[in-house]
Amino acid sequence: MAISPAGVRPEPGSFRDPANRVFHVGDDVLRGLDAQAAEHWRALAGTEFFTSLLAAGKVCGTESVEPARVPGDTRWATVLRHERIPFVSHPYEWSFGMLRDAALLHLEILRAALPAGFTTKDGSAYNLQWRGSEPVFIDVGSFEPVRDGEPWAGYRQFCQTMLYPLLLTAHLGVDFQPWLRARVDGIEADAVRPLFRGFRRLLPGVPAHLHLHAAMQNRHAEATTTDVRAQLRAAGYSRELALATVRGIEKLVRRLDRPPAASHWADYQRTCGYSEQDRAGKEQFVTVALADGHRPRLVLDLGANDGRYARLAARYADQVVAVEQDPAVVDTLYRALRAEGERRILPLVMDLADPSPGGGWRGVERASFADRAGADVVLALAVVHHLAIGRNVPLPEVVAWLADLCAPGARIVVEFVHPEDPMARRLLANKPEGLFPDYRRAEFERLLAQRCHIARREELPSGTRTLYTAVVGG
Amino acid sequence: MSHLAYLDAGSGSLIVQAVVGGVAGAAVAAKLYWRRLVDRFRRQPTDHR
Numbered sequence A: 001m002a003i004s005p006a007g008v009r010p011e012p013g014s015f016r017d018p019a020n021r022v023f024h025v026g027d028d029v030l031r032g033l034d035a036q037a038a039e040h041w042r043a044l045a046g047t048e049f050f051t052s053l054l055a056a057g058k059v060c061g062t063e064s065v066e067p068a069r070v071p072g073d074t075r076w077a078t079v080l081r082h083e084r085i086p087f088v089s090h091p092y093e094w095s096f097g098m099l100r101d102a103a104l105l106h107l108e109i110l111r112a113a114l115p116a117g118f119t120t121k122d123g124s125a126y127n128l129q130w131r132g133s134e135p136v137f138i139d140v141g142s143f144e145p146v147r148d149g150e151p152w153a154g155y156r157q158f159c160q161t162m163l164y165p166l167l168l169t170a171h172l173g174v175d176f177q178p179w180l181r182a183r184v185d186g187i188e189a190d191a192v193r194p195l196f197r198g199f200r201r202l203l204p205g206v207p208a209h210l211h212l213h214a215a216m217q218n219r220h221a222e223a224t225t226t227d228v229r230a231q232l233r234a235a236g237y238s239r240e241l242a243l244a245t246v247r248g249i250e251k252l253v254r255r256l257d258r259p260p261a262a263s264h265w266a267d268y269q270r271t272c273g274y275s276e277q278d279r280a281g282k283e284q285f286v287t288v289a290l291a292d293g294h295r296p297r298l299v300l301d302l303g304a305n306d307g308r309y310a311r312l313a314a315r316y317a318d319q320v321v322a323v324e325q326d327p328a329v330v331d332t333l334y335r336a337l338r339a340e341g342e343r344r345i346l347p348l349v350m351d352l353a354d355p356s357p358g359g360g361w362r363g364v365e366r367a368s369f370a371d372r373a374g375a376d377v378v379l380a381l382a383v384v385h386h387l388a389i390g391r392n393v394p395l396p397e398v399v400a401w402l403a404d405l406c407a408p409g410a411r412i413v414v415e416f417v418h419p420e421d422p423m424a425r426r427l428l429a430n431k432p433e434g435l436f437p438d439y440r441r442a443e444f445e446r447l448l449a450q451r452c453h454i455a456r457r458e459e460l461p462s463g464t465r466t467l468y469t470a471v472v473g474g
Numbered sequence B: 001m002s003h004l005a006y007l008d009a010g011s012g013s014l015i016v017q018a019v020v021g022g023v024a025g026a027a028v029a030a031k032l033y034w035r036r037l038v039d040r041f042r043r044q045p046t047d048h049r
Helices: A035-045 A048-055 A096-116 A155-172 A177-182 A189-195 A198-202 A206-219 A225-234 A239-255 A262-271 A276-291 A308-314 A327-340 A384-390 A395-404 A422-428 A441-451 B011-019 B022-046
Strands: A008-010 A020-025 A028-033 A062-064 A078-082 A118-120 A128-131 A134-137 A143-145 A298-302 A319-324 A345-349 A375-380 A406-417 A452-459 A465-472
Touching (some): A035 A143, A096 A128, A096 A134, A096 A327, A155 A177, A155 A206, A155 A239, A155 B011, A206 B011, A239 B011, A276 A406, A276 A452, A298 A308, A319 A327, A384 A395
Parallel strands (some): A298 A375, A375 A406
Antiparallel strands (some): A008 A020, A062 A078, A118 A143, A406 A465
16 A cells, blocks of 8 residues: 555544654554554464454554655554554543443453453553444554563553443443543542442442552552652562452453433423424425435434434435433434444444543544534424523534534534524423524524525424525535 | 563562462462561561661
């Protein structure tokens, strides 16, 4: 494969390990490896455990490319090309079940690697991504030969980015997403310890992995890891022991399940009810919008609820990202999709009025939702009134935001709920009368036409909702 | 082989993995602490600073 020297873009989220770095060249995702990392890659590529993980799709597709250089950078001894992940997401956008499955995959990979003489340098939730509802380990640069007598270097990171968030939700029912979003390196043990006092000290995983772990961290803060590694080796820490510890953590994570309550789901479906006629009309309209024109690579379904329209979109698109605010609703959708083996729908937890900002170093290490969007189709069904009335976002802002999430020439399929609709009336009743004089169908249409070409318009049989297909910049 | 770990694994995080590793792990941790203790006593007679 020839690599053009133009347009090399270093991945802003890949700089922590100086031995390797990810670059984007056009649509290709490349990874440069220094001399020693290249040596490790060659050893890794020949192992049976790695080839079976690759074949099973548990590690992202990876191959060496020639010429073995990222253009303009002579630092790299070898260059790998990775399979492209359809939509990069962050752990604070995942549901509980997603984080748990990602953690289990990370542990499974480590458990397969250790007997073959390999380990992972780190244990971060950011090592994982998704193909639809299927987790995939992406950090191929993390594998290195294991040194006998050494515990897992990634254990603390695993606790901070995966185990502690899981403990929060499984044991306390606290949503972990805001905690992870606020801390790029995950949740430190001392930050969550105060929540696990009294009888909660004894909940599974808490005594050893949280309290004892934190106490040991504080007690040994002065000791260097080089000294401690040597002392553990001398005391007889073995690879078998390392494997047993990983198995123990895996067993714990399996125990930490907390499926969303069924009642929550039923309530949700009841409150967003439509008449049969309206639902049929809406489905027909959305189907036509999706099937018309070129096949979309990425569809964003904003306010996805139970995923009805995300599922519909998946029939006509390569990848659908179903965004929903309620973590329990997303988790229910995820569990259903995972059970079906659906690989084209990625459910994500996000408040549309507070989408993921850029995070980490200089605010670019973790890309914002807006920077990742670039959708070919945006579905905004029964969502505009929630933003415009429920959250006071000015109508022109809502329209501009929808258009900004789109790639050039993309389609927006948007539903405008008239002020007379029962759902809109309920939202309006919570605000002073006359607060939203602009919230009218004619005004919405005028704003939409400023940014887009309105290709289709249809009022649903109830007469209080109108659907539009609008082509951005058209 | 040179050490490639770019991450600070945390000394306490390394030791706790021995402690949580069942009976065999606890034995390793006990041995580590015992050696530290013995080393401290051995060092003491020459340590007059």
